[in-house]
Amino acid sequence: MAHFFLLKNPMKNYEVLEHTADIGIRVKSSSLEGLFKSAGLALVELCAKKQKNQFPEKHKFVITQKAANVEELFINWLNELLSLSSAEALIFEDIKINQINEQFVDAIATGTDSRNYKTNVEIKAATYHQLKVQKVKSHWQAEVIFDV
């Protein structure tokens, strides 16, 4: 049965969600911009840990995604980050959202060579399975399961 538990580090702004075969996260933020940024950085934290800075050169990528609704946009956003990270063999360390609404996101993701990192788990993709992206009172909340 899936259940939630809080990671011990209070600095983290996401929770890990357990699932029989996979792993997921729950993210909260006061803004949609913060939600997308936190989810993107949580993705990195889940699968990689920085060990050195042997390859310090920073690589910037513009990421533009659109979708029919905020849930599909959220999945497209996370999958683009995963896919780009894998194709370019780098890990994103910073995300700057330039523009966002529920159907469109434009951002700059900055990363360094993945050889600076020890990767623990390979996330294949973010899935629609049990996906929730919603505004709860004054904040945004998302739950997403990754295929690992």
Place this chain on the structure above:
Amino acid sequence: MPDHIQLEKIDDYRWRIPKSYKPGMRVPGLIYANEKLLESIYKDKALEQVANVAFLPGIVKYSLAMPDIHWGYGMPIGGVAATDIDNGGVVGAGLVGYDINCGVRLVKTNLQYDDVKDKLEDLTNRLFSDVPAGVGSEGNIKVGAKEEKQILLKGSRWAVENGFGTEDDLECTEENGAIPGADPEAVSERAFQRGKAQSGTLGSGNHFLEVQVIDQLYDREACDTLGLNLGQVMVMIHSGSRGFGYQICEDYARKMVEILPKYKINVPDRQLACAPVNSSEGKAYLGAMRCAANYAWANRQCLMHLARQAFEKVFGLSWQKLGMFLIYDVAHNIAKIEKHEVDGLKKNLCVHRKGATRAFGPGDPAIPQRYRKIGQPVIIPGDMGRNSYLLVGTQKAMEETFGSTCHGAGRLMSRTASAKSTSADMLLKELRSKGIIVKASGRKTVVEEAPKAYKDVNEVVDVVHNAGIGKRVCRMRPLGVVKG
């Protein structure tokens, strides 16, 4: 007992979800399990997913679930769904999964346990160093951009033409290692980018290369045909299409969500998004999926080549002299166009096997001549502490499950829960005390893949054997394990 789905018991190994369970189900669900396995199946929402799959346009007979079923995304892992192509039947990227043609191959040797027991440490170390494994690992088999397309079209044959195997290997691979109809034009640039440098790599997670020993024979006639005996050392390889396949699934899963309204398809979960097999999108997905399938077969062929070379180095004999011949290679995440009987008529079906293995019965022309008498070899990997199995397909599987059976043990525990319940040191020590040496790229993988995170494969195989949708041939236990 479940609080949501009441299953109808057909017999000790078959359970039905009636069509009336949920409005919109086009066919009933059929689950292969015993009472013990059902207890774990009830713990997550896999049965709900079996019911959801029954919504697919064109689905015929049943939404099937094998005893290793567990909660996946959209379609459960261990699910089989066949749709009638000539009656609006659909194909779905999420119904195959991200790791297209994840599969297993089994290689025999003429070595006995006594021949390897003193060299096991060396052998496992050699395999670990010579077979690239782990997240994002890069292979030693480098491929130019031009050749990449050849891999997608030729699959294992590309590897054989480049010196990584023999014609014999192709005969002993499902689809001879290359499914026709691959269309590289349907593959995105990003998929090529993600796949580059990963040929000949094992990957991570549950992928592995194992040295095993046969510890139980069940079917003497089949063992004689396959040239297998008690105490014989075997090699099993479990891998897939790596980043290349993930990207193809993602590209088309996204596309299929967008076009659901175009084809007026209603599915209860977006992860079940699909398109008619005969639509341009359905055809493009199948063309791209076949590229990933062929890539995976070429990959496992390269991995076997690297394993053969590692054995040659340790034993100082050629792989031919070591008798390292391929028994068979099966896909367990794939969609295939096959003819099966439905209500007394032969129909063209799109059979999705997501965490399920083809298990064609004796006499089927798709099976190599040498095995036609006994049925198609079916390889069932277990966890790294218990057993793996070799089965053969049956006529009953042809009649009941579109020639399909289970694919492995099936997860029981989440990766996080498994990692929290044990330490890598303790686990490695415990396995070593059972005579199992494990070499892994990451310690985290070891604990996530702990035997107790899986169902007991012996139970799973017991169900498919007793239900008649697979026939036990022999059982192996692990000796040396290489993990990503």
